[in-house]
Amino acid sequence: MAEDSANSLWYEFKKGLWQDIPPFRLVLGTCPTLAVTNSIKNGIAMGLATLFVLICSNVAISALRKYVAVQVRIALYVVIIALFVTLADMFLAAMFPPISKALGPYVPLIVVNCIILGRAEAFAQKNAVVPSLMDALGIGLGFTMSLASMGFVRELLGFGTLLNFRVLGDWFEPWIVMILPAGAFVVFGSFIALVNWISHRKAAGSSSM
């Protein structure tokens, strides 16, 4: 029994990392995925801010789940999320002003990040606190990884740097378009295609065995 519950907790955590990885598989939370991934650092900062809000709101909503009337739940969730986002925003502005400046209005926009409301609705309101915590951790980390990998491609091609270190030599002509909105769309679309392709191949491989 104990092993079962440990397994299921591990499953709740793991599913966010690949099977339900938010931006590429569920296509949720697309705005920040496109907007702040012009460098790895911004992507990771945004991912961690979202992770924080997701954990807090999932735990709070799961703890309150028995006391909330169905009709008012969405409004309540949104208010809870907005409170934690305000906290995260103030924390970033106080501790990391440059990052806060780079992310700009996209930190407050975590309020309407569909991932967070989606997890509240699909998971936290039906499950106990600990599984909700694991769910939030997994999805949040999956989201952070996705943003970081988008940032990796765009920063490498757009500036020729990684985490502000020059990795490509002088011969490299930066692709300015990668930093611009157009590049974000194209990279994001290609990532989704890549994820689709890998899962097609996986599915084909397991069915032929």
Added chain:
Amino acid sequence: MKLIMIFISAALINNFVLTYFLGICPFVGVSNKIENALNMGLATTFVMTLTAAVTWPIYTYILVRFNVPFLEYVAFIIAIAALVQLVEMYIRKSSPALYRALGIYLPLITTNCAVLGLALFMVLREYNFVESIIFGFATGAGFTLAIVMMSGIREELEFADIPKPFQGISVTLIIAGMMALAFMGFAGLMRG
């Protein structure tokens, strides 16, 4: 003159969908048919104009006056949710056909980041009341333009032979990238 500038800037040059990436969910989700896209665009434009008209007084006369601007996010999102609810009730009464066509996407306008983004940008850029309303309307018009164009392309796309992994959302995003490139051409309008 400034009002015209705000309109052109919000609708074309800094189109919310294509330069700030706000409102991508409906942009991808409802852009498969021109008719649905147009309805969604109109509903969103309507909500955006109202949002600007409602959040501006809330910010100026309540939040700033009582010195609690940190409640901005909470106050805005509640105002928007209430507005969407009202619009939904009104459309259900006045035009059931439109209500069915919009379906689930009407409540989703609440979490359309473009609407909250609109309110945040409005505060950030310190627009006055009239400018805010123009800004809200222009943003909605820009959103409608982008989503209708995208749905037109996607209707044709159904006949194209696209590699399997790229089908659906993937190719939609790549086309959006090309549209963003095309919209960059409008940037020249502002300099003159």
